Amino acid sequence: MSAGIDLDDVCCDFGNFRAVDHVNVSIRPGEFFSFLGPSGCGKTTILRMISGFTEPSSGAIRIGGKDMKGQRPNQRPTALIFQNLALFPLMPIWQNISFGLEVRGVDKATRRKRAEELLALVDLPGAADKMVSQLSGGQKQRVAIARALAVEPSVMLLDEPLSALDLKLRQHMRAELRAIQKRTGVTFIYITHDQGEALAMSDRVGVMSHGRLQQVANPRDIYNNPVNGFVASFVGENNILPGDIQNVAEGMASFATPIGTFRARLGEGAQGGRAKLYIRPEHMLLSPQPGAENSVPVTVADVAFEGNFIAVQAVTENGTHLTAELRNDGAATVPATGSRMHMTFDAQRSAILPDSGAQPVGGA
Amino acid sequence: MRDLLRRYGAGLTAGFIGLTVFWLLILVILPNLTLFESSFRPYLPVVDIGGPKDVYSLGNYMKVFGAPVDASFFGITFQLPVHIKIFFGTVYYSALVTVITFLLAYPLAYYLAKIVSPKSLPTLFLLLFVPLWVSEILRSFAWFIILAFKGPLNALLLNIGIIDQPIRFIAGYTPVIVGLVYTYVLFMVFPIYNAIQSLDTNQIEAAEDLGSPWWRTHWRVILPHAKPGIASGSVMVFMLSAGSLLVPTLLGSTSAQWFTQTIQQWMLEALDWNTGAAYAFLLLILCTVFVSLVMRVFRVRLSDIAK
Structure with missing residues (x-):
C-alpha cells in the first residue's frame, strides 16, 4: 500500500523569509524520491509540510489524491523518521515499535507479535526487550524504521536519518533502506544534503536551492545533464570556465573562454551571452599530444594518487586551474609534476549552463 | 579542595570552610540534637532538672495517644x-x-x-x-x-x-x-x-x-x-x-x-x-x-x- 504525493505550487513563509518557493512536483506511488540540497534550502520544511507539522502558506499538498489541508500529523498516512530518530527512551524496543498500534487500540499480544515481525524485517531479531540506550547507532536506526513501518504508512518521510552514522555503517544502511523500500513498496521521501546518498538510493532526485526546486530527474540525468550551474556544482565536481556563447547550432555552441574557444553541448536554460562551461574532472583526458578538438596545453602542477583514480591538477598558460581524474585501471601511468601535457574533453560530455541558481546559498 | 586552595589561598579557604561548618554544626545540627535529646526528657520544674525524676523515656511521644x-x-x-x-x-x-x-x-x-x-x-x-x-x-x-x-x-x-x-x-x-x-x-x-x-x-x-x-x-x-x-x-x-x-x-x-x-x-x-x-x-x-x-x-x- 503506497500513495503518490502531489505538491501543487507550494510556498511556505516564516515571517519575511520564504523557505519554500513555488514548488511543484509529483511523486509517484512506490517511488524512492530524494530532496537534495544544502542546509537551509527548504527541504526539511517540505518534509514537515508533507507530514503535517507545518502548514503551507499557499498551494496544496495531496497524498493519494486527497488534499491534506487542515489534517494533523496524527491523521495523515505518513510516518516520519526524525534526524535524531526520536525513539522513546523509557519504553523497551517492542513498545517503541508498536506505539503506533497501541494508539490504534491493538491488543498487547498482537502488538508484541507485530513488533517481533518488524524486528525480523529490519534484521534485528531478539532486541524486543532491550532498552533504546542498549542499542548501537545502526540498531537504533533500524528500530526507528520498524516503528515507522508498524503503522503501515502510505508514505515514509526520512529526514537525513543516516547523518549521525559513521561512513561504513552509512553505506551499509543505504543499501538496507533501499532493500526495505523495495520489500515494502512504500513511497519513500528522503531528505539529504549528501549527493552520494541521494544518487545511490533514489529513483528520482529533486535538487533544491533557496526554497526552489532546481531540477527533478533520475540520478543519471541529475549528474550527467544538470539544468543549471547550481545543480552542476552542487552534485559532483566540475571544472568551471566562464565565457560567451557563440554560433549556436543543433544543441551545440562555440564557447569563448579566456583559455580558448571550445565546442560544447548547450544546456537547456542557456540561450546566448554570458554563461559558464562545466566539465567533470573524470571527463578530462590528459595526453602528451593535443586532441582533435577542445584541447588546452597545460603544465601538470600536482598529482595525487587516490587509489581508484589519479587526480591531476594542471595550470594553463594564463594561470587557470584545471582538474582531471584519471581512472586507475592498473596500467595508468602517473604523469610527472611539471611535465607539459594537453587536456582534452569531449564536446558531448561538457555543458554550457546559465548562471542562475549558482549563487552561494545563505539564509536559515 | 586543592582547587579551592589554589584559587583563593589559605585564608579565604579556611574562612569558607569555617563558615560552612559553623552554619551546619552550630545552627543546624546542634539545635536539632538538643531538641532530640530533650524530647525524651520529662517537662520538670527548674529545681528538678538533673534530679532523680529527670530520666529518659518515650513519655512525651506517647502523649499523642491521649484524649x-x-x-x-x-x-x-x-x-x-x-x-x-x-x-x-x-x-x-x-x-x-x-x-x-x-x-x-x-x-x-x-x-x-x-x-x-x-x-x-x-x-x-x-x-x-x-x-x-x-x-x-x-x-x-x-x-x-x-x-x-x-x-x-x-x-x-x-x-x-x-x-x-x-x-x-x-x-x-x-x-x-x-x-x-x-x-x-x-x-x-x-x-x-x-x-x-x-x-x-x-x-x-x-x-x-x-x-x-x-x-x-x-x-x-x-x-x-x-x-x-x-x-x-x-x-x-x-x-x-x-x-x-x-x-x-x-x-x-x-x-x-x-x-x-x-x-x-x-x-x-x-x-x-x-x-x-x-x-x-x-x-x-x-x-x-x-x-x-x-x-x-x-x-x-x-x-x-x-x-
Missing part, C-alpha cells in the same frame, strides 16, 4: 486520639494540596516549556514571581479577605448569578487548602518545567506522527519523562505544606487544626518544649516515612529526585 475524640472518615465514625486525628488531617490535606498543585502546575509547566515562544518566556516568569515579592503573611491575609463571607469572591459570584446565597468559605480546611496551594504552587511548577523542558520536542512530534492523540502523548511520553520533576515537586510541596504554620494559623479555624499548630501550642502555650520537640520529631519521621512509601508506590528513586 480520644470522635472522628469520621468517609462516613465511618470511630474514636481517635485528638492529636492523631490532627496529624492524619494534616497528612491527608497536605496530600490533597500536593495533588491540586500538581493538577495546576503540570499544564502550566508544559505550556511554559513547550508552547510559549522563548521570547515571551521571561515576561511570564516575571509574572509568576511577582507575587513572591509580597510577604507570605500579606498574601495569606489577602486570601482571608478574598474568601470572607462578605468578601469580593462572594460578591462576584453573587453578581454574575452563579450563587444566590454567599458561601462561608472560611470554614474547615478549605481556606487552608487554598492558601497552601497558592503559596507552594511554584515549588511544583519549576521542577516539572525543568523536566519537560529537557524532553526532546521531536519525541512529542514522533508520537503525534504515529497517530497518538494529545492525551496519550502526555500519558506515554511526556509524563514518564517528567516523573522525576513531578516527584521532587510533590515531595517539596507535601513537606512544606505539612510543615507550614503560618497559613493554617491565619486561614484555619478551630475545626481545622494543623499538626504544626499543636506543636506550637505545646511549645509556646504550654511552655512544654520537651513534648513540643517530641511532636516535631514525630511529624518529621512520619512524613518522611509517608513520602518514602508514596515514592515506592510510584517507583521513584531518590536519585531521580536529586537530579
Whole structure:
C-alpha cells in the first residue's frame, strides 16, 4: 500500500523569509524520491509540510489524491523518521515499535507479535526487550524504521536519518533502506544534503536551492545533464570556465573562454551571452599530444594518487586551474609534476549552463 | 579542595570552610540534637532538672495517644486520639494540596516549556514571581479577605448569578487548602518545567506522527519523562505544606487544626518544649516515612529526585 504525493505550487513563509518557493512536483506511488540540497534550502520544511507539522502558506499538498489541508500529523498516512530518530527512551524496543498500534487500540499480544515481525524485517531479531540506550547507532536506526513501518504508512518521510552514522555503517544502511523500500513498496521521501546518498538510493532526485526546486530527474540525468550551474556544482565536481556563447547550432555552441574557444553541448536554460562551461574532472583526458578538438596545453602542477583514480591538477598558460581524474585501471601511468601535457574533453560530455541558481546559498 | 586552595589561598579557604561548618554544626545540627535529646526528657520544674525524676523515656511521644475524640472518615465514625486525628488531617490535606498543585502546575509547566515562544518566556516568569515579592503573611491575609463571607469572591459570584446565597468559605480546611496551594504552587511548577523542558520536542512530534492523540502523548511520553520533576515537586510541596504554620494559623479555624499548630501550642502555650520537640520529631519521621512509601508506590528513586 503506497500513495503518490502531489505538491501543487507550494510556498511556505516564516515571517519575511520564504523557505519554500513555488514548488511543484509529483511523486509517484512506490517511488524512492530524494530532496537534495544544502542546509537551509527548504527541504526539511517540505518534509514537515508533507507530514503535517507545518502548514503551507499557499498551494496544496495531496497524498493519494486527497488534499491534506487542515489534517494533523496524527491523521495523515505518513510516518516520519526524525534526524535524531526520536525513539522513546523509557519504553523497551517492542513498545517503541508498536506505539503506533497501541494508539490504534491493538491488543498487547498482537502488538508484541507485530513488533517481533518488524524486528525480523529490519534484521534485528531478539532486541524486543532491550532498552533504546542498549542499542548501537545502526540498531537504533533500524528500530526507528520498524516503528515507522508498524503503522503501515502510505508514505515514509526520512529526514537525513543516516547523518549521525559513521561512513561504513552509512553505506551499509543505504543499501538496507533501499532493500526495505523495495520489500515494502512504500513511497519513500528522503531528505539529504549528501549527493552520494541521494544518487545511490533514489529513483528520482529533486535538487533544491533557496526554497526552489532546481531540477527533478533520475540520478543519471541529475549528474550527467544538470539544468543549471547550481545543480552542476552542487552534485559532483566540475571544472568551471566562464565565457560567451557563440554560433549556436543543433544543441551545440562555440564557447569563448579566456583559455580558448571550445565546442560544447548547450544546456537547456542557456540561450546566448554570458554563461559558464562545466566539465567533470573524470571527463578530462590528459595526453602528451593535443586532441582533435577542445584541447588546452597545460603544465601538470600536482598529482595525487587516490587509489581508484589519479587526480591531476594542471595550470594553463594564463594561470587557470584545471582538474582531471584519471581512472586507475592498473596500467595508468602517473604523469610527472611539471611535465607539459594537453587536456582534452569531449564536446558531448561538457555543458554550457546559465548562471542562475549558482549563487552561494545563505539564509536559515 | 586543592582547587579551592589554589584559587583563593589559605585564608579565604579556611574562612569558607569555617563558615560552612559553623552554619551546619552550630545552627543546624546542634539545635536539632538538643531538641532530640530533650524530647525524651520529662517537662520538670527548674529545681528538678538533673534530679532523680529527670530520666529518659518515650513519655512525651506517647502523649499523642491521649484524649480520644470522635472522628469520621468517609462516613465511618470511630474514636481517635485528638492529636492523631490532627496529624492524619494534616497528612491527608497536605496530600490533597500536593495533588491540586500538581493538577495546576503540570499544564502550566508544559505550556511554559513547550508552547510559549522563548521570547515571551521571561515576561511570564516575571509574572509568576511577582507575587513572591509580597510577604507570605500579606498574601495569606489577602486570601482571608478574598474568601470572607462578605468578601469580593462572594460578591462576584453573587453578581454574575452563579450563587444566590454567599458561601462561608472560611470554614474547615478549605481556606487552608487554598492558601497552601497558592503559596507552594511554584515549588511544583519549576521542577516539572525543568523536566519537560529537557524532553526532546521531536519525541512529542514522533508520537503525534504515529497517530497518538494529545492525551496519550502526555500519558506515554511526556509524563514518564517528567516523573522525576513531578516527584521532587510533590515531595517539596507535601513537606512544606505539612510543615507550614503560618497559613493554617491565619486561614484555619478551630475545626481545622494543623499538626504544626499543636506543636506550637505545646511549645509556646504550654511552655512544654520537651513534648513540643517530641511532636516535631514525630511529624518529621512520619512524613518522611509517608513520602518514602508514596515514592515506592510510584517507583521513584531518590536519585531521580536529586537530579
